[in-house]
Amino acid sequence: MPVIHQAQTTSRFVDPWPYLACGTAVLLILAFVSSLFFQKNLKSVKVQATEEEPVELEPVQLNPQPVGALRIDVKASIPDNHWVTYEIQLRDQQDKILTTAIKQSWRESGTWQEEGESGTWQEDDLQGGLDIRAAEQKQERLKIAIAVLEYTDTAGQDVNQPVPFEVSVRSGVVDTRYLWAGLVGTVSLAALSLKAVSAGGTKVIAKTIGDSDVGARATVGGCHKLLQVTVRVTADKNTPHHLTAYLRITNGSGEQIFSRSFLVACNFRKDAEGRIEKATGQLQVFLIVEPPSSYGFHVEITPDGPVDETQLIVQEGVRTLQAVEVMHIHPA
Amino acid sequence: MLTKILAAASLLIALGTIAASYSQRSALTLRQATPPTYWPRYGTTLSGQYRGNTWVSLPNRSAYGSFRGGGPSAGK
CATH class of the missing domain: 2.60.120.380 (Jelly Rolls)
Known part of the structure; x- marks a missing residue:
């Protein structure tokens, strides 16, 4: 089956509500400033x-x-x-x-x-x-x-x-004690709200294995549903600075409809004596897959020698904070 | 959905606290019964209350004499 995939940067899935929450914190700062003009x-x-x-x-x-x-x-x-x-x-x-x-x-x-x-x-x-x-x-x-x-x-x-x-x-x-309370409240809610965007959506796949390749299948898709594929890698001290993640998507009949390699930059965690304890890396890919159906998601990390653990998370219906690059996969 | 609820809650907090501070609901209004919203500043407590619109000193006003300072040594 011929399949087209094209990358496009879009702000279609931006969630405006966290910005309103941040706006209320700004409103309180303005209230502090303007209170000076009344006294x-x-x-x-x-x-x-x-x-x-x-x-x-x-x-x-x-x-x-x-x-x-x-x-x-x-x-x-x-x-x-x-x-x-x-x-x-x-x-x-x-x-x-x-x-x-x-x-x-x-x-x-x-x-x-x-x-x-x-x-x-x-x-x-x-x-x-x-x-x-x-x-x-x-x-x-x-x-x-x-x-x-x-x-x-x-x-x-x-x-x-x-x-x-x-x-x-x-x-x-003006009694600024209320404003301080309001500032603490709105800043915490705004922070929560910013955090809630990346944690949003429905988790359809969450699989962790102690190996370098992981795969799972889920029923997802649709032109209005943004998919977020997150890959987290934990590796040992012999890890190079960059790992390669090879992402493959297969359709209901097992045919490959998408494949691509991504570079994953690694962060190294050191112990108190400066020795590298472990390395972690994370990859995030946004996709729109059509039509809604059963799709398989597979990730393979290379080189696989140092990889201790690979986690694959697929969330459906996610929102973003800013415009992101989205891979649109649909039948020709 | 969650972000919508959080945004609505933070908007309510912002409007509520701005209204409370600008209207000074924590202040004492002259010749009116002390409102439940009265909030003393710096621990300065009222030593009386309005009966009608007359200020009546509290009977325990003379009790201030028991004050023996604060600091780390107080009450320990």
């Missing part, structure tokens, strides 16, 4: 407060905003081995308390000893913050105050000194 610095000051005397900042304007919130960031500057409990207070124009939030901050250091080793450690947790949104559709002026509730050293002794704070107030601040 506005209202205030950035250094103040001091004592246990007796809270410090009050100049009032700030709170506007109802569709995007972001009013963010108050406070950072206590205390010496080593001190603890301070401070409260961020918000008041309205009538001095009525609108909200309060407490932060327990500390800065400590010391030495450690473990199994004959020693060193010093220093840790702190000084930053506090509050995000506020306006409820009604009205503007209002807010008074922000910082109150020191307790200031002690590590022995629990009261320290009667003012605590310096760095306070910054910004409006239109």
